[in-house]
Amino acid sequence: MEVFTDQNYLVARLKAGDEEACSFLYDNYGGALYGLIIKMVQNQMDADDLLQDIFHNIFLKIHSFDESKGFSLYTWMIRIARNKCIDHLRSKGRTIKIQNQEENVSVENDSKLSTHMNIDSIGLREIVDQMSPDLKKMIDLFYFGGYTHAEITELTNIPLGTVKTKIRNAMIELRKVFHIS
Amino acid sequence: MNPIEYIQSGILELYVQGTATPQERQEVECMSHIYPEIKEELSKLEQSMEKYVQIHAVSPPAHLRSKILTNARKTILENKPTLETSSENVSQPETKVVKLTPTWIKAASAAASVAAIVFGIQNWNNARKVEVLSQDLLASNTNSIRMESELKEKAALLELSLAPTTNKIDLSTVKATAPDAMVSIIWDTKSDDVLLRVHNLPQAPAGKQYQLWAIVAGVPVDLGMLDSNATSTDIQNMKKVKEPQAFAITLEIEGGVPSPTLEEMYVLGNVPTKQ
Numbered sequence: 381m382e383v384f385t386d387q388n389y390l391v392a393r394l395k396a397g398d399e400e401a402c403s404f405l406y407d408n409y410g411g412a413l414y415g416l417i418i419k420m421v422q423n424q425m426d427a428d429d430l431l432q433d434i435f436h437n438i439f440l441k442i443h444s445f446d447e448s449k450g451f452s453l454y455t456w457m458i459r460i461a462r463n464k465c466i467d468h469l470r471s472k473g474r475t476i477k478i479q480n481q482e483e484n485v486s487v488e489n490d491s492k493l494s495t496h497m498n499i500d501s502i503g504l505r506e507i508v509d510q511m512s513p514d515l516k517k518m519i520d521l522f523y524f525g526g527y528t529h530a531e532i533t534e535l536t537n538i539p540l541g542t543v544k545t546k547i548r549n550a551m552i553e554l555r556k557v558f559h560i561s
Numbered sequence: 562m563n564p565i566e567y568i569q570s571g572i573l574e575l576y577v578q579g580t581a582t583p584q585e586r587q588e589v590e591c592m593s594h595i596y597p598e599i600k601e602e603l604s605k606l607e608q609s610m611e612k613y614v615q616i617h618a619v620s621p622p623a624h625l626r627s628k629i630l631t632n633a634r635k636t637i638l639e640n641k642p643t644l645e646t647s648s649e650n651v652s653q654p655e656t657k658v659v660k661l662t663p664t665w666i667k668a669a670s671a672a673a674s675v676a677a678i679v680f681g682i683q684n685w686n687n688a689r690k691v692e693v694l695s696q697d698l699l700a701s702n703t704n705s706i707r708m709e710s711e712l713k714e715k716a717a718l719l720e721l722s723l724a725p726t727t728n729k730i731d732l733s734t735v736k737a738t739a740p741d742a743m744v745s746i747i748w749d750t751k752s753d754d755v756l757l758r759v760h761n762l763p764q765a766p767a768g769k770q771y772q773l774w775a776i777v778a779g780v781p782v783d784l785g786m787l788d789s790n791a792t793s794t795d796i797q798n799m800k801k802v803k804e805p806q807a808f809a810i811t812l813e814i815e816g817g818v819p820s821p822t823l824e825e826m827y828v829l830g831n832v833p834t835k836q
Binding site: 394395396397398399402403406410411412413414415416418419428431432435436439440441442443446448449450451452454455458459462463504505508519522523524526527528529544547548551554555558560 | 569570571574575577578579580590600603604605606607608609610611612613614615616617618619620621622625626628629630632633634635636637638640641642834
């Protein structure tokens with residue numbers, strides 16, 4: 381199996397419809413996207429359908445990914461996945477209600493599913509879980525809830541300026557955990 | 562707004578997360594061209610989100626793999642953009658044709674009045690009247706010469722805007738106080754010509770003037786000052802530019818400045834990248 385270390389090369393091969401590149405994409409990012417979907421929709425059957433839809437969308441839209449802009453393909457895929465999940469939740473009548481969301485963010489993954497995580501991730505996951513619950517909750521609402529600052533304000537009754545600051549602080553905290561400098 | 566305030570505004574997080582509006586997305590991409598610190602911040606936000614999602618990864622059920630990969634190649638190849646779709650950004654001809662009509666009518670009516678005058682001379686055969694009318698005829702002629710050159714200019718413009726080498730770029734508002742601000746640019750990749758039409762910009766206050774910028778290799782380049790008296794039907798010829806990534810307009814002191822004042826940016830638009 382070929383390893384694609386260079387993003388531009390991977391994108392070029394994907395755009396050419398190269399099957400090895402497609403497999404590489406699925407094997408490397410499928411788990412991350414599936415984890416995101418599970419977190420967002422909280423239902424494995426829906427998640428299975430969504431993962432198929434999302435990869436179909438990624439392959440469909442790969443030609444519009446502009447590698448010359450220097451943005452990350454992985455982030456682009458996460459965005460596609462997240463937006464698809466938001467659409468799905470809306471079609472199921474997701475409304476911005478604090479009770480539901482509290483439930484959503486506090487529910488942990490099914491333990492059977494979680495055992496598939498790799499060792500590196502477990503260590504980092506523990507550190508992330510030890511972050512201040514206040515900041516962790518903001519990150520989860522933002523990344524796994526797919527909510528905007530304004531929606532979080534509506535959900536939590538925390539003023540918009542405070543939400544922005546909290547999310548910003550949470551991002552800075554995450555950078556320390558992940559050693560991003 | 563300076564880059565630090567921009568970073569702290571929260572828009573970059575929304576961009577990376579995916580809920581930014583298309584207009585905000587365009588703005589962020591343009592700002593990241595101008596300011597390396599914004600680009601760097603975006604990259605850090607991307608990495609953080611990617612890692613955060615990564616540590617919550619869950620292996621999908623094994624049977625999904627073949628389902629997903631079976632048609633991947635077909636999906637990709639069937640949706641490859643064709644030449645036709647990639648030349649979408651050639652400007653719409655209708656607007657230009659509509660714009661030409663009044664001039665055609667003017668030219669036609671000028672010709673008609675010239676004919677009427679000539680016809681009149683033959684009929685009335687009055688020396689005095691001929692003298693007066695000759696002056697009219699002269700005036701009409703000057704008028705039609707002026708119109709002819711205007712017409713030539715319009716035709717050249719039409720030709721330029723329809724050429725396959727031109728791009729039409731719509732610059733949309735980035736200024737909350739001017740929600741309807743809108744400017745269009747035609748940029749010719751071959752001749753590097755830049756033509757501009759203001760659809761809507763607030764009247765520049767006394768002592769101020771709008772300045773056009775192109776972002777080239779991430780650096781703003783001055784493309785000249787906008788004519789403060791121009792109307793929304795006037796086309797302004799700006800300085801030429803090679804390989805612009807984006808265009809932006811800022812409100813500056815009359816006569817312009819060497820580098821743009823970010824807080825005074827009114828509109829901006831990215832140049833579409835050819836696939």
